[in-house]
Amino acid sequence: MEDRRAWVEVDLDAIAWNLKFLKKLAPKSQIMAIIKANAYGHGAEAVAKAALANGASWLGVATVEEGISLREAGIAAPILVLGVAPEVEAPLAAKWNLSVAFTDLKGAEALSRAGKALGKKASGQLKIDTGMHRIGVFPYKVEDLLEACQSLDGLKVDGLFTHLATADCDEKLAQMQVIKMKEIVDKLGKKSPPLVHWANSAAAPYLAEGSSFIRAGIALYGLRPSQDSLWENLKPALSLKASISRIITLGKNEPIGYGASYYTKGPCQIVTVPIGYGDGYTRRLSHKGAEVLIMGQRFPVVGNICMDQLMVEVPLEFSLDPEAEVVLLGKQGNEEISAEELAKKSDTIHYEIVTALSTRLKRIYTN
Structure with missing residues (x-):
């Protein structure tokens, strides 16, 4: 043992195993590896690179600062900032090619201005509140808001997404949220952005159909997202x-x-x-x-x-x-x-x- 006081050991093979296990549960969905909070304490840079090397196509973070740290580490993969960023951070998000969640026209306009200032389109995804009541636009407002946002010269709306409040404990309520998302997409038709997602780790076995991504959070790290026995296959990292x-x-x-x-x-x-x-x-x-x-x-x-x-x-x-x-x-x-x-x-x-x-x-x- 080296002369160390205390330390964390992270098994990157376990990260790879868990990612591939999630992919088997939902083979039609891409994997967005959730790297927020220093990769749930595991270390953002190393976990992000391991996830991308083993099939993840996107990364998810909570803040613009977290996204910039990954860019500075040489990571070029698409990154979604899941939390709503302050408008003052829009120029940084655009500069570092981060897609940012927004919930209203004001946030979208801030991203658009930042994109235009750089001579390009900034990226953003519209967060929808289908029942968790934390952040997001209500479903009845989506169509009009999306139309206004898609008309902005400096913004490309990459996707729509929501978060399931009870995928780990109340399947019925989670299904109701998914139904709301699918109704929104059906109503939008061809106006819908290309990416639509809602499935977190717990939803992967039973609610992933139609979700562009499995947002692989806790399960990526080998920790059970619910008490379902299938999660015994995960490997804590x-x-x-x-x-x-x-x-x-x-x-x-x-x-x-x-x-x-x-x-x-x-x-x-x-x-x-x-x-x-x-x-x-x-x-x-x-x-x-x-x-x-x-x-x-x-x-x-x-x-x-x-x-x-x-x-x-x-x-x-x-x-x-x-x-x-x-x-x-x-x-x-x-x-x-x-x-x-x-x-x-x-x-x-x-x-x-x-x-x-x-x-x-x-x-x-x-x-």
């Missing part, structure tokens, strides 16, 4: 690891950590691990039964998790290797700590567990 910084022996009734919130139950070893909530290992896991893997065995995290460190209790009789790796998320031997396990113990979702991992953790790529 990310592991979170750390070194051991200290091992001490303590007797019974010794306080551990800030607030002395835990006292040893008997003679034991206390292992200090140099990772904490400043790295994205949430403090909400304190006193919630969180465990780590050391030498293939589970041991409990004790006391309050600190910003940069945490403590683990190990039985006195266990022979610890001070050079052993500590696995906080991932596999070691026959044991595995999943993002779902950590999410359940910290009362959140597995999306947050991985996206919260700080950029101060070095990303190490394998395969």
Whole structure:
């Protein structure tokens, strides 16, 4: 093991496997790899390149800044900014050839002005609110808005898209949203832009028909988008690891950590691990039964998790290797700590567990 404090390992072969698995579920749809939030904590540049090398045709990001970072990394593939960008960012989006979501004429006009200033057409896609009620234009306004946007000299409307609120948990409601999208497209006829999409990871098995893309988000990273058993075929790509910084022996009734919130139950070893909530290992896991893997065995995290460190209790009789790796998320031997396990113990979702991992953790790529 190299001299590292704590780090993230990402298996790019797993990314490739997951992408190809999604493609098999919906062979008629292209894959848009969702790279927002530093590729869900996995590292945007490396994951984007791996996804494109294994069949993705588009990339999706949340902000113009994220899109520019990919362009600066030498990525030329089409990129959609899924979130509505401030009008002031329209010139940057046009300059870097990013397609940007818009929801009203004002946003479309900002993109058009930016395109005209550069002597070209800026790209944009109209976001439609079919039932999630987060962002988007309501279906009854689409036809008139699209006609106005398509008349703008500096804008090319690439597509229409919506987001399914319940593809992972309520198939009936998700189907209603898809029906609304298909009705919009049917009404538009030849006026419809070439790209129309709605299918996220969870929708890939049953609602992808007619969607230009599978927007491969959580499933790309090997994490289940729903409880459907077919997702057991996914391969989690990310592991979170750390070194051991200290091992001490303590007797019974010794306080551990800030607030002395835990006292040893008997003679034991206390292992200090140099990772904490400043790295994205949430403090909400304190006193919630969180465990780590050391030498293939589970041991409990004790006391309050600190910003940069945490403590683990190990039985006195266990022979610890001070050079052993500590696995906080991932596999070691026959044991595995999943993002779902950590999410359940910290009362959140597995999306947050991985996206919260700080950029101060070095990303190490394998395969």
